Amino acid sequence: MLFLRELHSVDSVDTVISSKPLNILIAEDEPDIAALYKKVLEKRKHKATITTNGEDCLKAYHEIYQRHRFSSGQQLYHQSDSKNTPFDVVILDCKIPQMNGIEVAKEILAVNPHQRIIFASAYIKDTVIDSIKNLKQVGTESVQKPFEIKRLIDLVEDKMVYEELKKLGVDIDVIKAVNPTHEQISDLLGRLQNVRNYKSNEKK
Numbered sequence: 001m002l003f004l005r006e007l008h009s010v011d012s013v014d015t016v017i018s019s020k021p022l023n024i025l026i027a028e029d030e031p032d033i034a035a036l037y038k039k040v041l042e043k044r045k046h047k048a049t050i051t052t053n054g055e056d057c058l059k060a061y062h063e064i065y066q067r068h069r070f071s072s073g074q075q076l077y078h079q080s081d082s083k084n085t086p087f088d089v090v091i092l093d094c095k096i097p098q099m100n101g102i103e104v105a106k107e108i109l110a111v112n113p114h115q116r117i118i119f120a121s122a123y124i125k126d127t128v129i130d131s132i133k134n135l136k137q138v139g140t141e142s143v144q145k146p147f148e149i150k151r152l153i154d155l156v157e158d159k160m161v162y163e164e165l166k167k168l169g170v171d172i173d174v175i176k177a178v179n180p181t182h183e184q185i186s187d188l189l190g191r192l193q194n195v196r197n198y199k200s201n202e203k204k
Contacts (some may be wrong), residue, residue: 020179022046022088022156025064027057027104028120029096035204037091040149041156049087054099058107061086065111085115089156089182094121105140116182121145161185168192 001109019136024041028034041048051057064086090108092101099107105117119142143155154160165188175185 007020012013020176021055022093024087024089024156025047025049025051025061025087026091027051027054027096027101028091028093029053036149037152040153044153044157046156054101054104055095056098057090057092057096057104058099061090061108062111064090085112087115089116089118091118091120091152091156092121108123108158109140117141118143119156120147157183158182164189165192168196 002003022041024046026034026037026048028050031052034050034190035185037099038048049060051060068086090105092104094101095195101119101121105119108115108117117140119140121142122145141155162175162180162185165175165185166172170188170192170195175188180188
């Protein structure tokens with residue numbers, strides 16, 4: 001079964017906690033994969049909410065959405081920024097029962113366009129990639145199964161983004177101290193890369 005070969009490697013995942021604790025919503029209908037996600041993420045001090053179909057995932061999202069809205073005094077999520085998302089990241093399998101991952105993502109992004117979503121699926125083919133692109137959200141990413149669980153952890157915790165920032169001379173510890181969102185550090189990286197490219201072109 002997909003991912004069973006990864007179960008033995010849970011204990012080998014780096015236990016050094018380099019990321020702030022994240023609140024993560026997951027839609028995954030394979031019990032073994034869901035258990036793997038939960039075990040590894042919670043080992044790294046993240047909170048993982050597991051759902052097994054699209055409808056339950058959307059229901060769980062809206063429940064936290066309502067609590068967050070009333071506690072923050074906001075009327076609508078689309079008036080807020082990325083700091084005010086109910087989950088730091090939503091991980092969706094594309095082929096889940098009752099409502100597929102793309103449909104769930106559309107519903108979530110309709111109420112909260114700042115929500116970061118990662119599609120983790122064995123079915124990320126051209127048609128699914130096109131569908132993801134059509135969502136037109138910067139915070140929407142994808143990873144194709146099977147993959148090493150460390151790859152998902154690195155993606156969730158923005159390891160690659162921080163490494164690129166470090167290459168540009170950014171003090172990563174200072175950035176992490178303010179607990180930025182994925183959207184904020186991605187925006188920072190994009191701006192710094194644009195500045196670097198502009199300076200590079202000036203020298204030519």
